[in-house]
Amino acid sequence: MKGKLEEPVISAPKLDMKMAAEVERTLSPGADGGRQFDMDDFDILDAEQGADARSLELKGHVGFDSLPDQLVNKSVSGGFCFNILCVGETGVGKSTLMDTLFNTQFEDEPAAHDVPGVHLKSKTYEIQESNVRLKLNIVYTVGFGDQINKEDSYKPIVEYIDQQFENYLQEELKIKRGLHMYHDTRVHACLYFITPTGHSLKSLDLVTMKKLDSKVNIIPIIAKADTISKNELHKFKIKIMSELVSNGVQIYQFPTDDETVAELNATMNGHLPFAVVGSTDEVKVGNKMVRARVYPWGTVQVENENHCDFVKLREMLVRTNMEDLRETTHTRHYELFRRCRLEEMGFVDDDSDNKPFSLHETYEAKRVEHLNELQRKEEEMRQMFVVRVKEKEGELKEAEKELHAKFDQLKRQHSDEKKKLEEKKKMLEEEINLFNKKKQAAMAAQQQAQQAAASATQTIPKAHKKKW
């Protein structure tokens, strides 16, 4: 290259200039000591745009074709998680379908119908197949559709979904965060169980689905489909889909951008909503044990595609699109929630260099504000408490004083009375003395008188003695 005679090289590489897309970014100090950036040209070749024209040819096997394997192995060793939300009226078959779908018995007591309001209960299980471990979180609605007034039925569901997004957002915004160990509870799929009336969607269904469609991937299914005949089912499905479309409800569409599954997904999209039958009882049909529901007039086999769409549901939900459901939840629904939430909190996208700070500053400022607010309230409450205590204390003291006063008074009265009584006693004693004296005096006088009389009569008795 420098013009020297180089050794003849066998199969010399040809530098095909037009194939190499080179972009250089030079960082060098400017005259004033600052830095100049040649930024924009760092052309980010979006791999999704198919940058074939600008690729470089490799002369041999490098080995990065193992990258997908490396990625998959890492994910597998970390385990996956999947969260399903089952929305439907009590008794429509939610837990049975989950049991059927995952070939196991997630024990659960059937719910009662007299629950006062709608609430959600969630349980987490772990299942393993070959080397793939999946943490499965199933959330059921309890009491949905049971109330007389169903206006607020959708609210707990929306709150739950939002709460999971909120938790994730909180974790993401933390300064010291552990996103890799975070137990992701965001709802990846919502199975909406439509009761098989055969006519159309209930207004409760429409309202609920409308509220949920921007927050979660909704997959509507017709439950207990063995109660509807084939013709009715066909009409029912068409009616449901048209109602959903006319009400602007966005249900989850299976993705058709990957050629390998595009066709399958497209066909499946046409079969929505899936009419499913769930059962965990096994029955012998032919020479195999299959899961089925036995009626006097026949047996409905769960895994028979002519009988119901269970196989389609399982295929779509688990075997083909599970990863896509997770991705859509993260990139579409969560981002939407995050955007709304941050805007609500007052953040705005600006191109300042201080962006991370401004977000966190505002966030911190708000948090400080909130904290201060809380502290203030706490102080207030504390003050009030103190004041009340003082009041009460005062009252009690008053009462005490009163009691003391009363006691004193009584005591005084008592002593007064005692005095009086004593006086009286004294007087009485004096009187008695006086009386005694008088008595004595009287007696003495009497005695004298007697003596006198006796001496006077002593002469007389001589005369009287003869009488005896």
Next chain:
Amino acid sequence: MSSQQGFTLSGKQFEALCAAFETADVQKRGSIDVQIVPKLVQDVLGSSLAPSEKDAIRLRAESKAKKGVLYFADFVEVMSETLQTTTQWGKLTTTLSGYVGIDTLQEQMRKKALKRGFEFHIMVVGGSGLGKSTLVNTLFKAQISRRSCTNESEGTIPKTVQIKSVSHVIEEKGVRLKLTVTDTPGFGDQINNENCWLPILEFINDQYEKYLSEEVNVSRKKHIPDTRVHVCLYFISPTGHSCRPLDLEFMKRLDKVVNIVPIIAKADTLTLEERYAFKKRVREDLEFHGIQFYPMKSLDEDEEETAINQALREKMPFAIVGSDREYQVNGKSVLGRKTKWGLIEVENKNHCEFALLRDMLIRTHMQDLKDVTDSIHYENFRRERLEMHSEFAGPTPPYHEMGESNL
């Protein structure tokens, strides 16, 4: 984690916990000692836990323990939290009675990854003439970087360290990789090399900054372009003695910021004994100065990984010879350097350790390099950056979860 409501245990799980608790509570006090909690958890799960997990469990138990003992309700809480963070549930796994199909998740994930394509950013640092560009070309078997001798028409040594990035998209068997190579001409070339690592450090932090500001946007892109440096190959000059002060300074400052892989350049100047001794001294030097190069010991999680990485660590720094010329040997075409005294085959494991480096970088640890960059280095950067401006350093409680009032 405690703010995640709704994690109720199923009946079977609860029973297992009850049973385990009762067997552990020999004195029937209704409480168990904190020390035995990790072992108890391991028994309940029936699988062996990594030491880091055991520590985490112990911490949780200690935080909930009252006077060194744990009551049943607290034990259940510790268990729930543990179950949330791990997928190794062992005996508590629900058994399936038929094929469900969740193992197709691997395929699904692979398809999505293939469609998305991959990105990788490699940086080469070392004095000029050590063969950096040649090595990159050899690694990826393509003319990725032009040699600097063809670049600078003036032929002058640049006044300071320059940072030059080049991007290509290469494809192999359907896997598309956007490869970015950053070269640092001028490193270590001046008379006074103080602070020559600063531009490099700044460049790396700039990439983190770019990523952070994208991440923090209210409206984010679907896929944030990852221009962060995933690995930094540091070229050590084959003096045969030990590391030079510049080498140590650089690595000391950068090992907490980026994955560093030290390599011995132009190893064909060392005999095998010299090579072995040199490597040993370099390793000792690095250890003495507390420099952690990739793969880092502190990140090894399970035994398998530790074994593999330990074997690699013992062979590092790899002694490399690079070449993009091909010669015929025994009818095969090999890359090599031809000298008067012989032909050094680049991919021959007896001649040099290029193959080991390539295998580690590309065939086995590429994804791990990216993951470590994302979960460790980037998170460190983010934390420091946000803590710098926030007056409230340390873990901040979430927006709604406030401290308990003392009323």
